[in-house]
Amino acid sequence: MKPMGMALVGIGPGAVPHLLSLNDLRAEVDLRWAITRRPEAAQMGPFQGHLQPSSDFQAMLGDPDVQAVIIATPAATHLEMAQACLIHGKHVLLEKPLDVSLSRAKTIVDLAQQHQRQLGVVLQHRFRPGVERLQTLLDQHGLGTVQAASVSIPWWRPQSYYDQAGRGTLARDGGGVLITQAIHSLDVFRALVGVRRVVAAQASRTRVHRMETEDHVQALLELGQGAPGRLMATTAHYPGGSECIEVIGTLGTAVLSGGDLRVNFINGDTPIEIKAEGGTGGGANIMDFPHDWHRDLISDFVASIRQQRPSRTHGGEALQTHQLINDLLTAAGPVIDL
Incomplete structure (x- = not known):
């Protein structure tokens, strides 16, 4: 089968795992364009010297021959770029989040439906082997009925991160820790156990950072089956730890720490254990993670186009996670300065 023509828009640090993944997927994907505002400064990784970057978005x-476009630019640019691509008949894979606000995110999803094109979002944690195994276990009721669950994201970002133009602002990023860092774990958590409603929440700005939006959020939740849940997300936890999801069921308990999964069964059955390689990006080095999950996500997106089915991280799924973030911040009210 002929490789699918694809373009990558945005060649900043966040494009590195995309470039590595597209290189791995040369049998499936033909990267024809790399669009950036400064082609002369673009770092093309494995495509350096093989593909000339360009600033000509219209061309x-x-x-x-371009059937699909990966958009890896700041969130505030997503709606306009996605709309242009969809109007021209391109399928779109957006870096998370969909956009800076729920209304703009909904517009993107609606546009994809109107133009009958696939819309995917880069929520690559769904493709971690440990997450996939736990999702299958829960779908098969292997833990019984969920009794409680929690998600904790104890990440770290230095002040130098937020000193970069637009970082942690509503205008560029759409918010702070929830929409930029915790979104991956929130997406996985929501997919695994569901969130019916936010019972109570608090969003705060710690004294660790100088920034516009929140760097610490905690919340009590009602899960999909009515069980209690809790959330903690921060970028003030030095030096940064692994995000953790715990699910307590009537048949056992599952702990997903970073990419590692451990499931213990009450009846003494052999525990399930999956060990992951590489980091999670939870510390000062935000790109400290393998590109395998990106590669599998892009491969699934390409397959969804060929098979005319939604991708595993399609726009509707991402919109539900964006809605949860919106619900958390609405329940929290104004950000509190600690």
Whole structure:
């Protein structure tokens, strides 16, 4: 089968796992364009010297051999870029989040439906082997009925991170720790156990950072089956730890720490254990994670186009996670300065 023509828009640090993944997927994908505002400064990784970066977004849109576009630019640019791609008949894979606000996110999802094109979102934690195994276990009721669950994201970002233009602002990022860092774990947590409602929440700005939005959130939740849940997300936990999801069921308990999964069964059955390689990006080095999950996500997105089915992280799924973030911040009210 002929590789699918694809373009990558945005060649910043966040594009590195995309470039590595696209290189791995040369049998499935033909990267024809790399669009950036400064082509002369673009770092193309494995494509360096093989693909000339360009700033001509319109020319890329006019290329009939480009079937899909990965948009890896700041969240505030997503709606306009996605709309242009969809109008020109391109399928779109967006870096998370969908956009800076729930209303703009909904507009993108609606546009994809109107133009009958696939819309995927880069929520790559869904493709961790430990997450996939736990999802299957829960779908098969292997833990019985969920009695309680929690998600904790004890990450770290230095002040130098927030000193970069637009970082942690509503205008560029759409918020703070929830929409930029915790979104991956929130997406996995929501997919695993569901969240019916936010019972109570608090969003705060710790004295660790100078920033516009929140860097610490805690909440009590009612899960999909009515069980209690809790959340803690921060970028003030030095030096940064692994995100952790715990699920207590009537048949056992599952702990997902970073990419590692451990499931213990009450009846003494052999525990399930999956060990992951590489970091999670929870510390000062935000790109400290393998690109395998990106590769599998892109491969699934390409397959969804060929098979005319939703991708595993389609726009509707991402919109539900964005809605949860919105619900958390609404329940919290104004951000509290500690």
